[in-house]
Amino acid sequence: MTNLPPERWFPHIRSEICIYSTHTRTVPGGWTCGRHVHHMLFEINLVLDGTQTAIAGSTEHEQHAGDLMLISPMQMHDYQIRGSENTTFFVVHFQVDDPVFHKLFEMNNKGLYAKGHPLNTLLVPLVMNLMKALFEDSKSTSRLFLHLFTLITELQSYFNQEGQGKELALHSELSYLIAKEIETRVLSSTSSDQPGGDWLESISHNLGVSRRHCHRIFKQFYGMSPREYLMILKRQEAMQMLVSSTETIERIAHRIGYENVQSFSRQFVSWIGCTPGAFRKNHQDDVLHLTPLER
Known part of the structure; x- marks a missing residue:
């Protein structure tokens, strides 16, 4: 041959x-x-x-x-x-x-x-x-x-x-890594948005960049701030768990980084316009489009 x-x-x-x-x-x-x-x-x-x-x-x-x-x-x-x-x-x-x-x-x-x-x-x-x-x-x-x-x-x-003749986006990999770090914090219940815990500083340190650079690159690439993305993930994860699981509202609150159910309920009302319990009761078929984070 x-x-x-x-x-x-x-x-x-x-x-x-x-x-x-x-x-x-x-x-x-x-x-x-x-x-x-x-x-x-x-x-x-x-x-x-x-x-x-x-x-x-x-x-x-x-x-x-x-x-x-x-x-x-x-x-x-x-x-x-x-x-x-x-x-x-x-x-x-x-x-x-x-x-x-x-x-x-x-x-x-x-x-x-x-x-x-x-x-x-x-x-x-x-x-x-x-x-x-x-x-x-x-x-x-x-x-x-x-x-x-x-x-x-x-x-x-x-x-x-x-895309011939175009340069690949220079900051896409860093933005992706920041997003994955934020996702990990939601999953591990370490994404508290309360004063005293600068989770973005922690992410920046892990990735070897400044906090300011981390914030700027993420917003430039995805059109939203890291905090906005964090809160979107929390909201969607809460909605998904409320209608697809039998976990208590207190447990769901803890899983997405809230120290107590009262803080979570206040935030959920500001997001959705109703309490977590009312949402669970009335929206069983309304979140097919939401994709939960993989645990």
Whole structure:
């Protein structure tokens, strides 16, 4: 046999990928999703029928049937049905530990890709294949991940061409590490926002940068301060636990960094407009879009 490749040893390669909170849903006129953020997850939202308003950051998009919305990790967003007709959509959230993909996505994602856009033409059949596979056999993980990896590969290839000549974002890795540190503090109940505990100083020290630099880079990259992100995570984690677990409100308060249930309840009322107990009673089906932190 000729043209054999030279002898070479390649490093061990390991990758983790997660598909979370994937669903189809039909919602009535007047419905609103509520502004939220997914900590390290990408989101794909495909409108199957009807029209919705997608709000990514401060930009509004009218999303019609066949239009595709891509949401970057850490991007504040909301969906609203401003007309009177029902709207049906398919949503998939996924996490993949590929720093090159993260950077390309963050640099090039424009949010809305309307029907007829080259990226829409490329991705919608792949999104539909994934949806079909979920309906046919959602337990066949190898098949599902094959569809998802195909979608990610095509998306990365497209963004790689779009990003030719651009420098990768210099501060994306540091911003990512800051976000992960904040997430860890929420999970470990060490994220108290009370006076006397400068958690951002601790994060800055761990990462070997100044507190000021840490704050500036994070806000520049994600459009919110580290404290704003911390409070968003606390709010979403509290909402998720209230409707998806049987833990006491006192235990939930402690798990997200509050010393007592009274402080947590006051903060929750300022967030949501009702007490944790009332939210648990009245909102059992309203937080499908929220993705809990992995403990």
